[in-house]
Amino acid sequence: MWPRRLPALVYDFYERRLARSLKLDRIPNHIGVMVDGNRRWAKQFNAPTRQGHQAGADKILEFLGWCQELGVNVVTLYMLSTDNMGRSADELDELMGIIANTLDLLDADANISVHAMGAPELLPDYLSDRLSTLAARRPEQECLHVNVAIGYGGRREIVDAVRELLHDAVAQGSDIGKLADELAVEDISKYLYTRGQPDPDLVIRTSGEQRLSGFLMWQSAYSEFYFCEALWPAFRKIDFLRALRDYAGRQRRFGA
Numbered sequence: 149m150w151p152r153r154l155p156a157l158v159y160d161f162y163e164r165r166l167a168r169s170l171k172l173d174r175i176p177n178h179i180g181v182m183v184d185g186n187r188r189w190a191k192q193f194n195a196p197t198r199q200g201h202q203a204g205a206d207k208i209l210e211f212l213g214w215c216q217e218l219g220v221n222v223v224t225l226y227m228l229s230t231d232n233m234g235r236s237a238d239e240l241d242e243l244m245g246i247i248a249n250t251l252d253l254l255d256a257d258a259n260i261s262v263h264a265m266g267a268p269e270l271l272p273d274y275l276s277d278r279l280s281t282l283a284a285r286r287p288e289q290e291c292l293h294v295n296v297a298i299g300y301g302g303r304r305e306i307v308d309a310v311r312e313l314l315h316d317a318v319a320q321g322s323d324i325g326k327l328a329d330e331l332a333v334e335d336i337s338k339y340l341y342t343r344g345q346p347d348p349d350l351v352i353r354t355s356g357e358q359r360l361s362g363f364l365m366w367q368s369a370y371s372e373f374y375f376c377e378a379l380w381p382a383f384r385k386i387d388f389l390r391a392l393r394d395y396a397g398r399q400r401r402f403g404a
Contacts, residue, residue: 159386166389170218174396176349178222179215180364180371183208185355185379192379198242203381205250214385215292216259218392222293222345224265226363230301233270244275247298251278259291265341266300295342302362309339309366342367350395352388354380370402 183204190200208225215223227247233240254262264283268276279298313335317327337343347367351360356377360368374391376383 163386163389166386166393167218170389170392171396172219175219175392176372176395177220178224178346178348178350179220180224180226180348180351180368181211182226182351182353182357182361182363183380184353184357186381188355189379189381197239198246200381201243201246205246207381207383208250209253210385211383211388212254212257212260212292212294214388220292222295222348224295224297224342224348224364226297226300226361228266228298228300229362230267230270230299230304231362233299244272248275248278251275251282251296254294255282255285258287259289261285261287261290261293263293263295263342263345265295265297265305267304268299270299293345295345297341297363300341300362302360302365305341306336306366308341309336312339336366340366347371349400350374350391352376352391354378354383370400372398372400 186200186204187197188200189203190197193199208227212223228243235243251262254260262279262282262285264279268279271279275298279296314324314327317324342364347369348364348371350373351364351368351371352374353359354376356375358375364371372395374394376387376391378384378387
């Protein structure tokens with residue numbers, strides 16, 4: 149019995165030690181997460197893909213609990229990209245159902261507010277309606293704001309922002325030529341899906357891949373990046389604490 153408990157005891161000790169070493173003033177305010185590796189995790193165990201997606205959804209809820217414990221204020225989850233919409237109909241149906249159930253669980257947490265990012269017209273009606281209803285809810289005491297990127301593409305977000313900006317300019321009778329001459333970074337930022345929110349301080353990607361895949365392309369210009377080998381369902385709190393420790397040790401230059 150004792151030898152089998154020893155690894156867990158060592159792990160718990162190391163986890164507590166890592167947590168104590170973190171300084172509260174170095175915790176990221178906004179963390180973006182690319183939840184990658186669900187299908188590969190399932191394949192490791194010869195399990196159906198659905199099981200991998202469900203394990204990934206369970207990990208999201210666990211991860212948000214860690215964020216609340218540590219004082220993170222905003223989390224953006226890359227759950228389903230526009231490129232993912234090309235997967236098989238059966239896999240997408242299962243994945244959409246799992247996402248919908250996950251949203252229901254987020255709705256049950258009175259301390260979380262949810263904001264939807266992406267193209268709702270690409271989603272089934274039941275899912276887009278659920279996202280709209282959840283986004284309209286305002287918690288009495290918000291502890292964590294969660295952006296859920298579903299049917300999301302970074303290039304599409306920028307195109308949507310510019311399109312909305314131009315439509316507003318035309319509606320207001322503005323001179324488009326003058327707008328082009330005076331256009332500033334802030335003008336486009338006002339029309340992004342994350343308008344009014346801080347840009348991510350830290351972006352985490354699991355599964356060992358080291359690319360953005362279109363995630364928050366505009367907002368992450370000065371973000372710090374952390375790439376973790378663990379597949380998302382196997383991502384542990386200790387992996388998260390290591391990411392935060394790594395972030396705390398960096399000197400942010402914001403392009404300087």
